Amino acid sequence: MNTPSATTQAFRPTLLSAAEQLGVALTDAQADALLCYLDLIQKWTKVYNLTAVRDPKEMLTHHLLDSLAAIPPLRRALAQASLPAGQGARLLDVGAGAGLPGVVIAICCPEVDVSCVDTVAKKAAFIQQVAVSLKLPNLRGVHARVENLDGPFDVVTSRAFASLVDFTTWSRQALGPQSVWLAMKGKHPAEEIAALPASVQVFHVEPLVVPGLDAERCIVWMRTA
Numbered sequence: 001m002n003t004p005s006a007t008t009q010a011f012r013p014t015l016l017s018a019a020e021q022l023g024v025a026l027t028d029a030q031a032d033a034l035l036c037y038l039d040l041i042q043k044w045t046k047v048y049n050l051t052a053v054r055d056p057k058e059m060l061t062h063h064l065l066d067s068l069a070a071i072p073p074l075r076r077a078l079a080q081a082s083l084p085a086g087q088g089a090r091l092l093d094v095g096a097g098a099g100l101p102g103v104v105i106a107i108c109c110p111e112v113d114v115s116c117v118d119t120v121a122k123k124a125a126f127i128q129q130v131a132v133s134l135k136l137p138n139l140r141g142v143h144a145r146v147e148n149l150d151g152p153f154d155v156v157t158s159r160a161f162a163s164l165v166d167f168t169t170w171s172r173q174a175l176g177p178q179s180v181w182l183a184m185k186g187k188h189p190a191e192e193i194a195a196l197p198a199s200v201q202v203f204h205v206e207p208l209v210v211p212g213l214d215a216e217r218c219i220v221w222m223r224t225a
């Protein structure tokens, strides 16, 4: 059983209210897992330097709630995807670092198989540790450069990773013919979009509102043209 610490347990009302605002239905077990994930980041970041954000409250809004905001758009995209009947979607989170948004997706969407790839071995090992500690069979950490990974993955995500050109160039071989890229960005990245080659089609720039975070956020949805 996952039991959050007293510190993160105090965040539960904020988490539940944010989830409600976002339209993400969380079971008690999922809320526990998200709070325990915060505990694990805090514990391991002392040793592994997983993230520059150290304040637990900031971690909640800047990392956890920010990633949670991507869940409804992701669910919508998966519902529209024509996946073979009975097959769960495969998702690759590129440059996942401490597991954002990949771990949040694995907790909230148990039907999605999530691989978090990072070039830094200790970050991939941390994701494996999270998968074991939180009993998430649909989550794995992969130590590799994304350029060397084959797919096909149905959705390839990134957050705070690289320019759109680099993200799409380096991960293109991991996509199938019907797959999409989901890039989490701050304000509308007009210059990055303009720099994309004709072989990458941006089909939607979706604004995100993150509860408790006074900052612009969006998802850039792309597919191969």
Ligand SMILES: C[S@@+](CC[C@H](N)C(=O)[O-])C[C@H]1O[C@@H](n2cnc3c(N)ncnc32)[C@H](O)[C@@H]1O
Pocket (backbone or CB within 6 Å): 094, 095, 096, 097, 098, 099, 100, 101, 117, 118, 119, 120, 123, 144, 145, 146, 147, 158, 159, 160, 161, 170
């Ligand atoms: C700024 S961190 C972002 C981490 C996380 N996505 C987040 O939002 O907090 C970028 C991560 O990308 C990883 N990275 C850089 N180049 C990579 C590559 N070619 N393949 C896989 N991971 C890479 C780095 O090791 C780093 O952990």
